[in-house]
Amino acid sequence: MTKPRRPQAPSTHRYPRTARLSTSLQEVIADELTRIDDERLALVTITAIDVDPEMNRAIVFFDSLMGDEADAHILVALADHRVRIQGSVARQLRSKKTPILSFKPDESIRAAERIERILHDKATLPERPPSPIDDTDNDTDNDADTHTGDTLTGDNARDGE
Numbered sequence: 001m002t003k004p005r006r007p008q009a010p011s012t013h014r015y016p017r018t019a020r021l022s023t024s025l026q027e028v029i030a031d032e033l034t035r036i037d038d039e040r041l042a043l044v045t046i047t048a049i050d051v052d053p054e055m056n057r058a059i060v061f062f063d064s065l066m067g068d069e070a071d072a073h074i075l076v077a078l079a080d081h082r083v084r085i086q087g088s089v090a091r092q093l094r095s096k097k098t099p100i101l102s103f104k105p106d107e108s109i110r111a112a113e114r115i116e117r118i119l120h121d122k123a124t125l126p127e128r129p130p131s132p133i134d135d136t137d138n139d140t141d142n143d144a145d146t147h148t149g150d151t152l153t154g155d156n157a158r159d160g161e
Contacts (some may be wrong), residue, residue, distance in 0.1 A: 011050055022049040024093055029101075033089040040070075040077035047106040051099055058099035061106035071105045078103040 030046045043065040050059045062078070064070050078085075082101060090098040 017052045018053060018055065021051050021055060021093075021095065021099075022058070025051070025060070025089060025099070027047045028089050028092045029060060029085055032085050036081050038077050038081065040073050044074055044078075047109060051100070055095070055097060055099050058101050060101055060103045062103060063106045063109050068105075068110065072115065074105075075103060 016148070026046050026049050029049075033041055033044060033046070045063050046060060047063050048061040052058070060078075062074065064074055066074075082103075086098065086101055089101070
């Protein structure tokens with residue numbers, strides 16, 4: 001006969017385990033990047049980490065002050081040091097399993113910068129005066145033979161007298 005299971009107590013944590021793991025991973029990886037002596041990683045910031053629900057894989061998002069052009073070099077450097085970073089994560093986290101790390105540039109920050117630049121450029125553009133409203137009729141024969149009620153106007157008014 002199987003032993004009856006004890007009911008689980010509700011979690012005392014305010015946010016899910018993957019979020020807690022993401023925060024811990026971000027701290028450990030950022031700390032390890034400061035210890036790695038590689039010029040390509042000097043200006044790299046870990047912006048976010050997305051851990052899958054099974055905690056098998058984690059995508060590490062980074063940004064750099066060197067811009068988009070340096071992303072390829074940074075990805076190569078992170079791939080070169082991935083084993084060291086992975087080992088540091090395994091040693092410092094108190095978890096049954098360590099997620100496998102992969103690295104991607106954080107496009108959300110760059111998109112926000114592009115939007116901010118567009119808004120700034122739009123704010124500095126000089127105001128264009130509003131275009132004048134064209135109230136003219138598209139009457140090409142220039143003889144104003146318009147009737148308003150019983151009153152004749154234009155050339156027809158003289159003929160009708």
